[in-house]
Amino acid sequence: MKNKLLFLSIISGLLLWIAWPPTHYTTFLLFVGLVPMLLLLEEIMESNSNRKGFLIFWMSFLGFFIWNTLSVYWVYNSIKTIGALVAVPISFIPYSLGPLLMSTACWLYYRLRKIAPLNWSLAGLVCFWIGYEYLHQSWDLAFPWMTLGNGFAISHQWIQWYEYTGVYGGTIWIWLVNILIFLIYQSLKKQSQKKHRQRLVAAVVLAIVLPLSLSLFMYFQYKEQEDPSNIVVVQPNIDPYEKVGTISTSDQINTLITLSKKVAQPNTEFIIWPETAIFDEKGIDEDQIRSSNYYLQVQRFLYPYKNANVLTGIESYKFYSHDPTPSSEQIPGYTMFVDRFDAAVNIENSAKVQFYHKSKLVPGVEQMPFGSALSFLKPVFAHLGGSTGSYGKQDEPTVFYSQSGIGAAPVICYESIYGEYVGKYVLKGAQFIAVITNDGWWENTSGKDQHLDYAKLRAIETRRWVCQSGNTGLSAFINQRGDVVQQTKWWTQTAIKQDINLNSDLTFYVKHGDYLAKAACLIALIIIIFLLVNKVIIKVK
Incomplete structure (x- = not known):
């Protein structure tokens, strides 16, 4: 079982990396890159292991770490001049912190899956994921470079409707298609689900074709006003x-x-x-x-x-x-x-x-994360030649x-x-x-x-x-x-x-900002509160 989990995790990470900009002609792999990860989560859920939460967290972390590290390997070049003792821990932010938050979203999915049906749990997973993405663009350790919706940057003709949704619309699109393909695979295990599988196949086709067709229509119809x-x-x-x-x-x-x-x-x-x-x-x-x-x-x-x-x-x-x-x-x-x-x-x-x-200062290089709490470290960075905490904003x-x-x-x-x-x-x-x-x-x-x-x-x-x-x-x-x-x-x-x-002129997105992310964060917070309350109730009983 362990070898299978490792294989699924590594394949997921590699598929997402291959699909990521600036690679041309492989963007479509974003629609399947998360399927092995979903299969991994389900494999662990159905196992007899008494360490399911642990396995889900660290196996998913491996795949996301591979994807992130291969995609933003160049970060180290931009910070190495401040000294290896500083550069190595700062590299932890893009290489490992993002994957840790992604794995936390998967772990929360596992907790929800224990008490909720599969479909509802998958919807919760999307909210947890978007919650991680929004957190990772908002706090002092922000590094939103790997937000899933950024993956379509190389194929911008596909996502002209970002003027309504921003990149979080792309994140939802990727998760929706991956989940539908995962459900089709799951239905293959049961012959009795033939009609259900046919509906899922139709849903996948529509989930890809409709947004893509709308975007291409917008792309070719868009005319700039002369000014x-x-x-x-x-x-x-x-x-x-x-x-x-x-x-x-x-x-x-x-x-x-x-x-x-x-x-x-x-x-x-x-x-x-x-x-x-x-x-x-x-x-x-x-x-x-x-x-x-x-x-x-x-x-x-x-x-x-x-x-x-x-x-x-x-x-x-x-x-x-x-x-x-x-x-x-x-x-x-x-x-x-x-x-x-x-x-x-x-x-x-x-x-x-x-x-x-x-x-928007670069964490660790241009500003000290959580500066008031960690201000005592400024002399350390100054001694090592770093510029941490030196910029105002x-x-x-x-x-x-x-x-x-x-x-x-x-x-x-x-x-x-x-x-x-x-x-x-x-x-x-x-x-x-x-x-x-x-x-x-x-x-x-x-x-x-x-x-x-x-x-x-x-x-x-x-x-x-x-x-x-x-x-x-x-x-x-x-x-x-x-x-x-x-x-x-x-x-x-x-x-x-x-x-x-x-x-x-102002687009819908400019007027309303990251409304999709904020809505998903609210839902994720409600689910987390529900999970905590449920855990307390179980303990009391």
């Missing part, structure tokens, strides 16, 4: 490991300016530079930026382009004489506090400067407005995988999305490809163009259907331009 704006995206190709100390900040900005001039037009509205494009080891004081040589350098470049804005990443800081933020630190010997930010800034042909501080997105009134969403790197959060920019008036990132930390791995693929989902959910500027790649323009219209190559110094269509 053009000329945008430039720059990819300077500066090695992130040589960015500090090797090349001066002024020289880096000159490179960006030179590339921008090659494609900028008199009517260019936004010139987008990548994350931390303006970077100084000492940092840049936001309150004094107008006197900064870097700011004046950008201003001189903009002079011929009267309507243009430079939207760029910047490492900045702010001083506080009172009311310090939780992330700020006191300056030794002074009553002043300082907060450092991975930020975006909008510079235009006027004295107006707009800042946005990255909100803001809770709500900020829309950058040009002099002509165009609203841009400055989305910094990791933030682009948060559908509901990106939707908040749109609610506040963003007419297109500017993703600024520095995916060079991941080197030439599938991480950069997945990141760009996920940006396609934000385009569909919001029906906004996405203009992505990556330091070393990938940079691209994505239209409102999720099509990549232009894309740069990895490790290439270049700039590209595009006339995009602005949009001010």
